[in-house]
Amino acid sequence: MSEGSRRANDERIVAPQRQGDEAQVDAGLRPRTLDEYIGQERVKENLRIAIEAARARDEPLDHLLLHGPPGLGKTTLANVVANEMRVQIKVTSGPAIAIPGDLASTLMSMQPGDILFIDEIHRLSRLVEEALYPTMEDFAWDFILGKGMAAKVMRLQVPRFTLIGATTRYALLSSPLRDRFGTTFRLDFQTADDLERIVTRSARILDIEIEPEAAIEIARRARGTPRIANRLLRRVRDFAEVRAAGVITLEAARAALSLLEIDALGLDDIDRRVLTAIIEKYDGGPVGLTTLAAAISEDSDTLEDVYEPYLLQLGFLERTPRGRVATRLGYRHLGHPEPPAVTAIGAQQALF
Numbered sequence: 402m403s404e405g406s407r408r409a410n411d412e413r414i415v416a417p418q419r420q421g422d423e424a425q426v427d428a429g430l431r432p433r434t435l436d437e438y439i440g441q442e443r444v445k446e447n448l449r450i451a452i453e454a455a456r457a458r459d460e461p462l463d464h465l466l467l468h469g470p471p472g473l474g475k476t477t478l479a480n481v482v483a484n485e486m487r488v489q490i491k492v493t494s495g496p497a498i499a500i501p502g503d504l505a506s507t508l509m510s511m512q513p514g515d516i517l518f519i520d521e522i523h524r525l526s527r528l529v530e531e532a533l534y535p536t537m538e539d540f541a542w543d544f545i546l547g548k549g550m551a552a553k554v555m556r557l558q559v560p561r562f563t564l565i566g567a568t569t570r571y572a573l574l575s576s577p578l579r580d581r582f583g584t585t586f587r588l589d590f591q592t593a594d595d596l597e598r599i600v601t602r603s604a605r606i607l608d609i610e611i612e613p614e615a616a617i618e619i620a621r622r623a624r625g626t627p628r629i630a631n632r633l634l635r636r637v638r639d640f641a642e643v644r645a646a647g648v649i650t651l652e653a654a655r656a657a658l659s660l661l662e663i664d665a666l667g668l669d670d671i672d673r674r675v676l677t678a679i680i681e682k683y684d685g686g687p688v689g690l691t692t693l694a695a696a697i698s699e700d701s702d703t704l705e706d707v708y709e710p711y712l713l714q715l716g717f718l719e720r721t722p723r724g725r726v727a728t729r730l731g732y733r734h735l736g737h738p739e740p741p742a743v744t745a746i747g748a749q750q751a752l753f
């Protein structure tokens with residue numbers, strides 16, 4: 402993510418990435434077992450079988466790759482797996498492993514069966530990535546001893562560990578790295594029902610009373626993302642404590658969310674500005690990414706990484722070879738009359 406995107410993300414209540422002090426709060430709300438982990442049923446069922454089989458054989462789990470948008474529960478799932486396997490987990494990230502030596506010392510400090518979790522694994526440097534291959538395949542660390550003609554490649558054994566890699570950008574992973582994972586799972590956006598269960602569970606942990614209808618309301622606006630659901634819940638709780646006698650009623654949830662300018666589908670002011678600009682300034686599009694970014698005074702990386710994904714997911718926006726197009730659904734959501742010609746062009750473009 403660019404510097405601009407990072408700044409934009411940090412100020413936004415519906416940003417899916419972790420913000421400032423959230424790591425600690427997140428940790429308190431994290432499920433610890435597969436039974437507590439809500440949703441993602443197919444992934445959970447597969448993991449359950451793999452864990453049971455590995456434990457019965459007394460072997461480490463195969464290397465596991467988790468991919469999907471931020472805030473969906475990849476880090477949480479890695480911790481759950483470690484807990485279910487009853488092993489230790491070391492948590493690091495692609496950019497944090499600066500040189501192969503960092504990786505070597507981490508691996509050497511692990512016990513057989515332990516888990517190494519590398520978040521943002523697509524951001525590993527090439528050198529580190531290449532040093533990782535023999536450790537994943539043969540649990541071996543290759544290094545060169547001596548110089549010039551006398552140099553020899555030596556091999557050290559590392560403990561048999563399990564690598565869990567997580568990435569939001571699967572396409573950026575090199576195929577040799579992808580191929581070395583025994584299992585790959587994609588986490589999907591959560592359904593409103595599962596988000597409602599997450600909100601209810603988090604409210605219980607945070608010790609705040611919440612009406613079922615209020616949990617549904619928060620879930621609906623959480624953009625399919627547990628991290629956003631938990632963040633909205635905390636903001637609504639503040640409101641309820643100050644204005645609603647400490648109970649999150651439907652009315653309190655609605656009032657708090659509209660004060661935060663988050664609409665019924667979880668769109669905020671910037672999402673609406675993006676859509677409105679396409680519709681009002683460019684007749685519904687197509688409009689190029691850079692032109693659109695300039696129209697809303699943002700940089701194009703920020704527009705692409707931070708603002709567009711949810712609009713695309715809702716089907717309010719389409720990417721076409723000639724630029725961005727607002728769809729019928731987008732017009733309707735903003736209450737704009739739909740010009741048939743523009744949407745027809747949009748639909749046609751999308752076919753290419």
Ligand code: ADP
Nearest residue numbers: 427430431439471472473474475476477627628
């Ligand atoms: P990611 O690593 O994909 O960015 P995290 O694992 O950090 O996401 O999840 C963000 C937060 O959402 C966690 O703190 C956790 O409380 C919550 N969360 C994620 N998935 C679930 C789930 N399936 N059930 C309950 N809470 C979840």
